[in-house]
Amino acid sequence: MTEGNHARDDAGDAGRSPDSVRSRTGRYLVAPTGWVTAADAAADPMAREQKLIEALRRNPDLRVLRVVRSSVSEAVAAEGHAGSVGLRYPTVAVVETTPEQATILAARPEFHVDIDQPLKQLESLPPWPATDASSFDEFTQVRFQARNEEGEPVQDAFLYVHGGAYPVTAHTDAEGFAELTVPAGTLDDVEGVYVRPRADHWSVVVDRPALSHTEINTVVCRRLGEVSEEHPGEDWARQVTGFDRLPPTYRGHGVKIAVVGSGVAAGRLASEQVTGGIDVVGQDDKSWDQDLTGRATHHVALIVGHDGDRLVGVAPEAEVHVCRVFPGGRLSNLIEVLDYCITQEVDIIDLGVYAEQPSVLVAQKLEEVRQAGILCVAAAGDTAGPVGFPGTMPALFTVAAIGRLGTFPPDSAHAAQIAGIPTPEGLFAARSSCCGRKVDAWLPGVAVISAAATGGRVALDGSAVAATYGAALAGLVLAHHPDFRYGFVSRGPARVQRLAQLVRASCRPLAGLPGSGVPDATVAVGLAPPFVSPGEPWTGDPIQVPQYAMPADRLRTGYAEPSPGEQAETLSAALRAAEVLVPELDD
Numbered sequence: 270m271t272e273g274n275h276a277r278d279d280a281g282d283a284g285r286s287p288d289s290v291r292s293r294t295g296r297y298l299v300a301p302t303g304w305v306t307a308a309d310a311a312a313d314p315m316a317r318e319q320k321l322i323e324a325l326r327r328n329p330d331l332r333v334l335r336v337v338r339s340s341v342s343e344a345v346a347a348e349g350h351a352g353s354v355g356l357r358y359p360t361v362a363v364v365e366t367t368p369e370q371a372t373i374l375a376a377r378p379e380f381h382v383d384i385d386q387p388l389k390q391l392e393s394l395p396p397w398p399a400t401d402a403s404s405f406d407e408f409t410q411v412r413f414q415a416r417n418e419e420g421e422p423v424q425d426a427f428l429y430v431h432g433g434a435y436p437v438t439a440h441t442d443a444e445g446f447a448e449l450t451v452p453a454g455t456l457d458d459v460e461g462v463y464v465r466p467r468a469d470h471w472s473v474v475v476d477r478p479a480l481s482h483t484e485i486n487t488v489v490c491r492r493l494g495e496v497s498e499e500h501p502g503e504d505w506a507r508q509v510t511g512f513d514r515l516p517p518t519y520r521g522h523g524v525k526i527a528v529v530g531s532g533v534a535a536g537r538l539a540s541e542q543v544t545g546g547i548d549v550v551g552q553d554d555k556s557w558d559q560d561l562t563g564r565a566t567h568h569v570a571l572i573v574g575h576d577g578d579r580l581v582g583v584a585p586e587a588e589v590h591v592c593r594v595f596p597g598g599r600l601s602n603l604i605e606v607l608d609y610c611i612t613q614e615v616d617i618i619d620l621g622v623y624a625e626q627p628s629v630l631v632a633q634k635l636e637e638v639r640q641a642g643i644l645c646v647a648a649a650g651d652t653a654g655p656v657g658f659p660g661t662m663p664a665l666f667t668v669a670a671i672g673r674l675g676t677f678p679p680d681s682a683h684a685a686q687i688a689g690i691p692t693p694e695g696l697f698a699a700r701s702s703c704c705g706r707k708v709d710a711w712l713p714g715v716a717v718i719s720a721a722a723t724g725g726r727v728a729l730d731g732s733a734v735a736a737t738y739g740a741a742l743a744g745l746v747l748a749h750h751p752d753f754r755y756g757f758v759s760r761g762p763a764r765v766q767r768l769a770q771l772v773r774a775s776c777r778p779l780a781g782l783p784g785s786g787v788p789d790a791t792v793a794v795g796l797a798p799p800f801v802s803p804g805e806p807w808t809g810d811p812i813q814v815p816q817y818a819m820p821a822d823r824l825r826t827g828y829a830e831p832s833p834g835e836q837a838e839t840l841s842a843a844l845r846a847a848e849v850l851v852p853e854l855d856d
Contacts, residue, residue, distance in 0.1 A: 296334070296385035297371045298601055298630050299325060300359040302378065318360045321379060331366035331374075337604055339637075340612050358608075358637055361630060363601045383630050388598045388622040390530065390564060390733055391651045391701070407453040409482045415445045415464050415490055422446075423490050425723075426466040432459030446485075456480045463682060464488045468725030472682040491678055493718060493726055505676045506713035509696065510738060511790035512583045515745070519794060521584030524744040525615040526572060529606055529622060530565030530733065532557050532593035534722035542573040542582075546591035547609050549602040557593045563722035565591065567729050568621060568737040570720035572744075581719070584741045587748075590615055600628050607634045611641045614760070616747055618645040619740035620665075621733030623657035631659060639664045642760025644768050646739040648732035650703035657703055666769045667707050668739040670699040670714020670732045671779075671787065677716035677728065686715045686730055689781060698782055702732050708784040709769070710776055712738040739772070742790055746771050750795045774799050 301321045326333050339358040363385060366374075375382035411430075415423040422445025430437045430449055439447040459480055465472045470490040480486050507513040533543060535558035546557035560566045573582040573589050590613055592606040603622070610618055618638065624631075638645055649669040650657030660667040674695035677683040688700035698704065699715050714735035721727035747753050747768055757764045775792035776785035791797040 294365050294367055295371065296599065296601075297364050297366065297374075298383040298385050298604075298628070299362045299364050299374060300381050300630055302359075302381050315357075315360075322360060322362055325362050325364060330370045331364045334363045334365055335601075337361040337363065337601055337608075339608055339634075358634060359630075361601065361604060381629065383600070383628045384626065385599045385601050386624040386626060386628070388594055388600065388603060388624060389650075389657075390562075390595050390622050390648075390731070408450050409453045411449045411451055411456070411480060411482050412485045413439075413441070413447045413449070413462075413464075414485050414487045415441050415447070415466065416487065417470060417490055417492055423464075423466045423470055426464050426470075426490070429463040429465075430459060431461050431463070456482060462486075462488065464490060465682065466490050467723055468721035468727050469493050471678050471728065473678075473680055474682050474685070475680070493728060505673050506717055506738065507583065509671075509673065509694075509713060510742065510788060511792070512742075514791050515794065515796070519745055519749050521572075521587035521741070521744045521748045523586075523588075524584070524617065524748045525588045525590065525613065526584070526617045526619060526740055526744050527590040527592055527606075527610045527613070527615040528565055528569050528572070528619045528737070528740075529592045529594055529603075530568060530619075531562040531595045532560040532565055533569050533591045534558075534560045534563070534566045542585065542587060543569065543589045543591060545613070546593065547606065548593040549605040549609075550593055550595075550597045557591045559593075560722040561596060563727065564729065564731075564733065565593070565595075565621070566722040567717075567719040567727060568619065568733065571717070571734070571737050572619075572741045574720050582741075583738070584744045584748075587741070587744045595622055598622070600624055600631050603631060604634050607631075607638050610643060611638060614641075615643060617740050617743050618643055619737050620645055620647045620659070621731075621736050623648060623650045623660060625657065627658045627661065632662060635659055635662060635664065639762050639765050642762070642764050644743055644765045646736050646743060648736040649705075649708055651699075651701045651731050651733075652703055653701050654703055656705045656707045660703075661707050663707075664765075666709050666739065666743070666772065668732060668735045669704050669708045669711050669784070670702040670730065670735040671696050671711045671782075672699055672713070672715025672730075673697075681716070683716040683728065683730060692779055696779060696787070699730060699732070701730065702735075704783060706783055708782075709773055710739060710785055710788050711735070711779060711782055712742075712787065714738075739788075742788055742793060743768055743772055745790060746793045750793070752795075771795075 301318045322333070322336060325331065338360050371382055374380055413428055415426045415428070417423060422441070422443070424441055424443050424445055426441045428439045428441060428447045428449070430451070432455070437449045437451055439449050441447045459478060460476070462475045462478045463472070470493055473488050473490050475488065478486070504513060532548065548556040569589055569591065570581055572584050573587055575581060590610070592609060594602045594606055635645060645665045647660040647665045647667050649660050649667050656667060659665060672683065672686050674691055674697065686699045686701060687697050689698055691697040698711070702714060712735035714732055715730050716728045717734045718726050718728045750771060752767060752771070753764070757767050772788050772793050773785045775788045777789060778786040789797070792799055
């Protein structure tokens, strides 16, 4: 699976120095198409695919790195449906070759070729302006120290100094010190200093710092959660989305959620709900319990994590499968993960990675996921541009990130995420989050606090964080909404559509943001009516109540019409269960 520059003993290279730099080869996904010749028309599709794969292996101009087979398609073939091409997902070869050879291969009607793009999960740095690089003959040492307000050192913090000639980075040692080498005479040109602690502290951004090359430059990091007495900075995400108003019995029992990301730190989450996983990057069924970036551990803890005796996860009884595709993963790895999710019969996929360009083969696999009755909640992306792939697909539920004023220190990196005019309750769209008409909902994704892979807690940004909240909410709806106990029990695309419809219908709109708005968990699980602005009719998705759930004389297309007394009593009971109303109805 190594990608590199492979020199070939080619006679055409005789006139070029053997030490000259060659063009880098690329990785591509090659799959047989449905096009067949008259001689192959009666052949077994699996045998024909194997014949074409062997032809690729014999091609001297490319190298087959591995072959991705669909276990679902193999199961269909084993049941005697091998002759039906429409029921099968094709075998995909991951090949390494030059762009020219890939173009030649794509021109042949029996092959489809996609670029095997890298998967991304970006963390945006503060937006300082770029600086032209120059050559310098003299350099100087600049020392930094990161500590908290009690004077304790902040070790293993990431230090990023931007300005002068180029950005310089380092990590603090056990005493909180770091030493950087910068061009002499350029300290006045530094645009900013960014310190990101590993855990338990807020990040710090210092714009246009007054740095010294003779004394230690100290940066003070606040302890995590210490924002102000009015805004503790911890539970705002639950408050905005209504998770804090759900009854304590709403825990997501029986639902399977697959978290696609960077793995999970073994032993960090003392939760029996993390039941399995796969590492498709390392091609290992066990190494998914390692997290090289720490982001997926943060995400898994949002769903099922525990912090001592205090419950942290919003769906603590859901069953989580961890699928490691990052860092280093590509679209071919995503195909493998989606196939794993189908075979494990997961209910919801938390897809926090994305690519720059669409892929037909991945789109086909995602359709297979939908047909299997799995809702895929995708991160919109964090490039501050249009929604990334596969979030652009209509069948996916795509989520973008919002933040809230007052939930992070004003000198932290999270402040750079503020964009546009906040709503009256202080909500704003994250600057780095992708957006567009395909965004289905907006969920917390700025300064969200959860478990750190190395211990303690950490505050992270990104649409991947928002997608995790979306997946957890969908899991609670699937576990507790009456529709899925009676009317949509069978797995299939109808269940996926209904689940997405309920989450979307629970949203309250936000001025200036596309999509439905911010979901409310109490509405989504059926404990409260849909959000409607005062004086405005409901214009969202129709709420389809199963006919057996109401008397026949009160059936109406998409809506139930209970009597005023029944409606008040039901609403009061639901709100009281959600701890919104305390008095009895008669009061």
